[in-house]
Amino acid sequence: MLTGEGFQEVYNLSGGIKAWTGGKAEGPVELNLDMVRGDETPVEIVGLAYGMENSLGTFYRRVKDRTQDKELADLLENLAWIEDKHKQYLVNLYNDTESKQVSREEFEASETSRIMEGGFGIDDFLHKNERFLTSVPSLLDIAMMLETQALDLYIRFSRKTENGVTAEMLLRIADEEKAHLESLGRLRDERA
Amino acid sequence: MFDKMKRLFTPAKSMDADEARAFMRDRNEGTFTLLDVRQPGEYEKEHIPGALLVPLPKLSDSYEKMDKDRPVIVY
Numbered sequence: 001m002l003t004g005e006g007f008q009e010v011y012n013l014s015g016g017i018k019a020w021t022g023g024k025a026e027g028p029v030e031l032n033l034d035m036v037r038g039d040e041t042p043v044e045i046v047g048l049a050y051g052m053e054n055s056l057g058t059f060y061r062r063v064k065d066r067t068q069d070k071e072l073a074d075l076l077e078n079l080a081w082i083e084d085k086h087k088q089y090l091v092n093l094y095n096d097t098e099s100k101q102v103s104r105e106e107f108e109a110s111e112t113s114r115i116m117e118g119g120f121g122i123d124d125f126l127h128k129n130e131r132f133l134t135s136v137p138s139l140l141d142i143a144m145m146l147e148t149q150a151l152d153l154y155i156r157f158s159r160k161t162e163n164g165v166t167a168e169m170l171l172r173i174a175d176e177e178k179a180h181l182e183s184l185g186r187l188r189d190e191r192a
Numbered sequence: 193m194f195d196k197m198k199r200l201f202t203p204a205k206s207m208d209a210d211e212a213r214a215f216m217r218d219r220n221e222g223t224f225t226l227l228d229v230r231q232p233g234e235y236e237k238e239h240i241p242g243a244l245l246v247p248l249p250k251l252s253d254s255y256e257k258m259d260k261d262r263p264v265i266v267y
Contacts, residue, residue: 002204002255003204008263009263012207013265015209016267017239019208022240025240026236027236152239155241168222
């Protein structure tokens, strides 16, 4: 149908979703879209993403504080460290795009969110998933699920966003999540 | 007229899952469209992250909102 309507390059995914071997997201199109109004400025959207990265790092460190398993603790610290790196990525992304510079300290100071990437609340998620946070393989599955939901949410945010610069930033954040997901997949394969 | 008829009967190419993953991995978001033409309930249960849901019965109403120059992967 699409090729007959002037679309230049159309591919059918053989086997559809059943054949898909990558991560899959869940939830309706509207899931967590109420976190954005649609008219956010770049600094607002980067601030929101910064808060979600920060909360996910907090989550990993809280789980780390509860475990006696050194391998698990090391992995949790590594995952939290990656979220710290993502926060710096966001600061750089913002400052590379906008003329009015905002420091990492300013983003940090304005951060009050308890919502992690993908739109999950820290306490609620911890409570519901405690049993999956006790081994390296299941923790990596949880980490990949969170990043998959995050990737999906950033792209859906971008579709709701009216400001072109803000929408473009959301797509670049989604690219970063996509790369993170690939590296988590490799790590999971190594540990399997 | 001939060109339009030719396009109408030009079958879309296929990609397997590995090819589609590599295609999406190697491109920035926003440079291609991942199109989910299933029903909302199927999308809600599971979908490929970033997919744009346009159920098949509504597809013909959505052509104008989509960028025809971008590659489209449909499932």
